[in-house]
Amino acid sequence: MLVDLLCEEVKRDVQRTVDDLIANIEAKKQTIFAAMEDQTKKSLQRKRKLQIPLCQTILQSAGKAGLTLVSEEIKEFSLPETKLFQETGDVKLAARHD
Secondary structure, three states, rough: OOHHHHHHHHHHHHHHHHHHHHHHHHHHHHHHHHHHHHHHHHHHHHHHHHHHHHHHHHHHHHHOOOOOOHHHHHHOOOOOHHHHHHHOOOOHHHHOOO
């Protein structure tokens, strides 16, 4: 009986130690993830700040040349109601679809 009590106490101690180790590992993991996320955000912000002047220069140059820049994706995909009108010729049907 005394041996059983000692065994149970040892099991509890081992379980407590394991739980503490797991909690410490989880806390360190969360700290690392938070630091990585913070660094990633800062890096992306720096890249954006560097790209803004370039984009502004391109847009200004295009504006001076009388050009309008439109994404190829926008050109390729028309609005559903426009396509519906083109296919059916029914303005009311196209308006209801919107």
